[in-house]
Amino acid sequence: MHNGRIFTLVGGIFGLIGLVLLCVGITLAASTASFLSSAERTDGTVVALTERTTTTRNSDGNARSSTAWYPTVEFTVNGRRYSFQGSSGTNPPSFEKGESVPVSYDPDDPSDARISSFWTAFLAPMIVGGLGVVFTPIGAVLFVKGRRITRLRAWLRDQGQQVWAEIEHIGRDFAVRVNNRHPYVVHATWQDEGTGRTYTATSDYFRHDPGPDLHGRTHVRVLYDPADPDRNLVDLDARHP
Incomplete structure (x- = not known):
């Protein structure tokens, strides 16, 4: 029988990370919903796709690269042109250069804008919240398992x-x-x-x-x-x- 403290520690860490991710995901979703409810809407055009490559290392220490494309969108309000880059990148790209997209912007500050399609607006909250949904139960299961092992070890030593x-x-x-x-x-x-x-x-x-x-x-x-x-x-x- 292996030491329950490992499961308890790992479970506690996973559970804590999961709860934090859930809170962040809910906060992002609420913020996005609040912005969209008060924003003005117009049409914009994708004028560029910016490629970003990130490198991470897996548990074996090997480097792994991933690439995503972020759209840059231009739109016009009261004769003035604004542009912004989408906060979420995808692979393959979700948009094509020259494509028309719906835009939501703050009427008091049109430079604060985002693509207003559901999946684009809520992609980040869904990813963060989804990770929280995965991490939290895994952490809970490991934590409970660790506590059970610890109690069993104590019982075996005693009886x-x-x-x-x-x-x-x-x-x-x-x-x-x-x-x-x-x-x-x-x-x-x-x-x-x-x-x-x-x-x-x-x-x-x-x-x-x-x-x-x-x-x-x-x-x-x-x-x-x-x-x-x-x-x-x-x-x-x-x-x-």
Whole structure:
């Protein structure tokens, strides 16, 4: 059984980020709706498409580039020409140069304007809010899982049944990444004398190889739930009597 603090910490971070994104998305949507409700409307023309390329790095450290095109729109109010660049870029471009688009502008300050189509006006709030909708439940699930694991570990330490399990394997868990590295784990097995069934317990994650710290030990203490031996805890600190 792995340490619940990791799930609790990651869940708390994801949940907090999700709530912040939700709040930002709702605020952006409310601000946009308020602007559109009081804005004047006219037609504008897309006069340019500006290409922007951003570079990010994934969990493996590899660079990844993405490109989006942002429209520049011109429109006229009372004989005066104004222009603005759309706040949202897309790939492929959502507009073509020379295309006519609806424009909403502040009648007291026509330089404050935006494309007034629903998808263009609310794209940013929807993206930010959508990320919040995704992050918040993920964070909640991880946080709850972490708390359950923490309570179970405490119960196992207090009431779990003890067995000395044979160390079967010490090595990296290549199915998991922690801080962009595969952590080390200890696998230990024991056989239930009543059922004859063999169970395997997995230790917490380790950043470094725990093998040298075991000093040649062949067995480790495992605390398990007699009603469900798959609920277990590897205690590497205990010494075999």
